[in-house]
Amino acid sequence: MADPAAVQEWWPDSGAGRGWVLATSRREDAQLSGHGRTLIRLGLYTDAESRAYLQRRLTNAGHAHLHDPAQAGEIAGELGHLPLALGHAAAYLINKRRTMGDYLTLLRDTSSRLGDLLPPSGDTEGYGRPVTASLLLSLNAAQESDTSGLTRHLLHLASLMDPLGHPATTWTTTAVLSYLRTARPPQRRWLRRHHPAVTEPEVHSALGTLHIYALITQDTTTAPIRIHALTARAVRETIPSSTLPAMARTAADAILSLWPRHDHEERELAAALRTNAVHLDELTRPALWQPETHPCIYQVSRSLTDAGLYQQAVEYDERIARHSNDIHGPDHPDTLTARNNLAISYSHPGRAQDALNLRERVLADYERILGEDHPDTLTARHNLARARDAAAAVQQPDTATPATAPDHQLPSDTPEQPV
Known part of the structure; x- marks a missing residue:
């Protein structure tokens, strides 16, 4: 049921006391619980x-050998514990004779379509429609009831964020409001195509509509916004490839604009932004890397260090350096910045010699590519001097005072001087 008004005549008179009427709906708005009606929310499976x-389905089908306890938990997590999706997934495993490991690989491949991994032929539980169509059943109804023209665009943006939650303020940032202004259908005014400004009340209204139709969840108007992982994936499959890069960079701009000046002052917010930035990059790569690496990528590295998560910072910066080398090439300024950040991260968990060796190579590359007098080269030379001091302090702790490690460097067009 998408529209309560459409079934108004079917509700029994309150107090009649004869029989029951059961209606299923993804909607959760207040009118469904009026006139003596009771709203019963059906949750997801527990882990x-x-x-x-999954174990019972495979065993009953004579394929218990396909079951792996650990991978079953991973599949359940990837599918968000949605009964509908688990039923289709079990049928896929049985019909295709694929191992759970094989299925996980396909499921995590963003190029795989849900319609192939959760096909209608797997409808052994009698749900009656493909999973993707079921998840998006309410989207058209939501669009019809929303006068702002923003619901689809907001849902597209939300599908790129972490399913476990992102700040509600993301969608009223300047970056998002500007994007929505040009993304929604224009209005004809004074014989010209006109894109009126998008207001915060319009965004809140559109988000409220998405919540009513259970496409997103939000406990309060200021609480983080969540979207079921499978709903998000189904939505992403409807995003035109031509609009994805601009959408991804808009989301990254919004994330960066919300980052606190000092992470330790708002630890929960910083952690949520780190998670969302990493998730966004993994879903849309190389959108945040072309034509230049988005500053949000570097901000995650700095934030991990500020949070004292030194080993995670090293692992993150090693990945970023590899990605930058693959996407931009070894001599690109962004790759040099990524390697510089990796050297800084090395200096925190006690790998002073590794940091020193990498800084020497980075400085040599800066001098070769940008010249000896370029600001980034001067910064790299300063960083090397500090790394040498730190290495000397490790070798002679009684006679040397360790230097404070420099802050992470931003992209080459706006280098930040070390502390």
């Missing part, structure tokens, strides 16, 4: 229920 379901 234990999801695992037990």
Whole structure:
């Protein structure tokens, strides 16, 4: 049921006391609980229920050998413990004779379509429609009831964020409001195509509509916004490839604009922004790397260090350096910046010699590519001097005072001087 008004005549008179009427709907708005009606929310499977379901389905079909307890939990997590999706996934495993490991690989491949991984032929539980169509059943109804023309665009943006939650203020940042202004259908005014400004009340209204149709969840108007992982994936499959890069960079701009000046002052917000930035990059790569690496990529590195997560910072910066080398090439300024950040991260967990060796190579590359007098070269030379001091302090702790490690460097067009 998408529209309560359409079934108004079917509701029994309150107090009649004869019989029951059961209606299913993804909507959660207040009118469904009026006139003596009771709204019963049906939740997802628990982790234990999801695992037990997959084991029972495979065993009953004579394919218990396909079941792997650990991978069953991973599949359940990837599918968000949605009964509908688990039923289709079990049928896929049985019909294709694929191992759970094989299925996980396909499921995590963003180029795979849900319609192939959760096909209608897997509808052994009698749900009656493909999973993708079921998840997006309410989207058209939501669009029809929203006068702002923003619901689809906001849902597209939300689908790129971490399913476990992102700040509600993301969608009223200047970057998002500007994007929505040009993304929604223009209005004809004074014989010209006109894109009126998008207001915060319009965004809140559109988000409220998405919440009513259970396409997103939000406990309060200021609480983080969440979207079911499978709904997000189904939505992403409807995003035109031509609009994805601009959409990804808009989301990254919004994330960066919300980052606190000092992470330790708002630790929970900083952690949420780190998670969302990494998730966004993984889903849309190389959108945040072309034509230049988005500053949001570097901000994650700095934030991990500020949070004292030194080993995570090293692992992150090693990945970023590899990605930059693959996407931009070894001599690109952004790759040099990524390697510089990696050297800084090395200096924190006690790898002073590694940091020194990498800084020497980075400085040599800066001098070769940008010249000896370029600001980034001067910064790299300063960083090397500090790394040498730090290495000397490790070798002679009684006679040397360790230097404070420099802050992470931003892209080459706006280099930040070390502390």
